[in-house]
Amino acid sequence: MLFFHHAISGHYTLTKARGTCKLLSQLAELISLSQDFKMLPINIHTYVHDTVQETNDKQLEYLFFSVFTPELSEITGREVTVTFHRNVPGITDFSYAHYSDCYSNLCAFEEAISADLQTAFAACKANSPRPAKLTDIDLLLIDGYLVKSLKVEGIALPEANIACATTFGRVVVAHEVGHCLGATHEDAALYRDTEFNDPNHCATFMATQRPEWTCALFGYSAENRYNIHNYLKDAP
Template sequence: MRKRIRTTLPLAFAALYHAAFVNADSALTVWVFPHDELVDISNEQLRLDYFDPWLAEMREITDLPVQIRFQRNVPGLTDLDYHADDPSQSLAAWSDAAWTWRRQQNAPGGVLHNKYLLLTRLPLDPGNETLGLAHQTGHAAIASIHSYATPGHELGHTLSATHEAAEVNFNGWFCETYMFPTRLNVRSNCYRYSEENRANIARYLRRSGN
C-alpha cells in the first residue's frame, strides 16, 4: 500500500513576537489539537505512540527545549471539517483558525517557535491517499494517525526538512526516515530524520534563536 504525504508553500503571515513573555523565544512549542473524533484516545497515549519518538529525535538535533502541549475541545479548531477533495483548502482553513486562536490566547513567541498541528483519525482526502499536509517552514500542519510517522513528517516540513533529503536506511530491516514522501507498508519507520534533514532542522532552529 502506498500513501502520500504532501506539503505546500506557506501562506502569507506575520511573525509576531511578544517581548513581555520571558524566555518566549528559548523553546519550541508544538501545540497539538486532537480532533474531536479522537475522544477515545488519551493525550498520554497519543504522546506515547506519536510524539515520544519524535521528541527523542529532536533531542539528538538541538539543545533547544521542545515541548508538546495538547489542546482539546476547541470550537472552530478541533471540530474542523478537514476531509475534502482538495486537502490544501483544509490546510488553509486550519492555518487561519490556528493563527486566530494564537492571537486570542496571546501565546508567547512567533512562527519560528510555535507550531500548530491538527491530529486527525482519517486521511485528508476521499481517496485516503493524503495522510498529512503542512506549510514548508510555516506554522500549520495536519497529520492523520493512520501512520505513526506522519506527525513527525509534517512537523519536519514546518522546521524546513524536505522530501528530497529523506532516506531509506537499514537497521536490521529497511526503514524510512521521517520525510520519506511515499510510505510502503513493507518498510518500517526509522523514527529519525536523515543526516541532511537533521542539519536542515538544526539550521532552522539556530536561525530562530537569533
C-alpha cells in the same frame, strides 16, 4: 509551499552514503556550540480533533511524539514541549473530511484546506494571543485521511508553522513537524538491514510514498538532521 504525506507506493530519493559522515561530524560540532546558549524551546501545540478516539493525552504523546521529540531536542539543543488542546471551537471540530468530497482536484484541495486552516488558527489565536515564534508549531491531530482516495495522511504549511497529521501511522506527526522545521522529502533516506540481509528497506521519517513492506525507521536522516539544525540555528 505545501507538503503532503502519502501512504501510497512510489519511489524514494535515497540518501547518498558519500558526505553523510561529514554531515554528522559537522552537526555534532554545531550542536555542541548551541548548547552553550540558552534558547527558546520548541513548542508543539497539539489540537486533538473530536474524531480522535484516544482520550488519554499521555498515550497520544507516547505513540506519536516520543518517537521523535528526543531526537529534535538532540538536533537543536532545545527543549521540546508538547501541549494538548481539546474542545477548541473552529479547530478541534474542523471539517477536514468534507474537502476530499468537495474538491476532486488535488491542487484545488490544497489551496482550499490550507487557506481555511490558516484562517481557523488565526481566529483561535486572536482569542488567546501568544507571540509568533519560529519555534512554535500548531498541529491538528486527526483520526482519518485528509484525502481518502489518495490516502493522504497529513499536510504541512511551513510558512505558517501549521501542520495536520493523522493517527493512522506513528511517523506521520514526525513527518509533518519535520516539514515545519526545514526537513524535506528529497533528503529522506532508505537503509537496508545488513545484519540480517533483509531485502526490504527501512525508511526515515521524511520518506513518502513508502513501497510495500518497507519498515519505518524512527529517525531523521543525517541530511534532514542538518536541515533542521540550520533552520533554527539563528532563532532565539
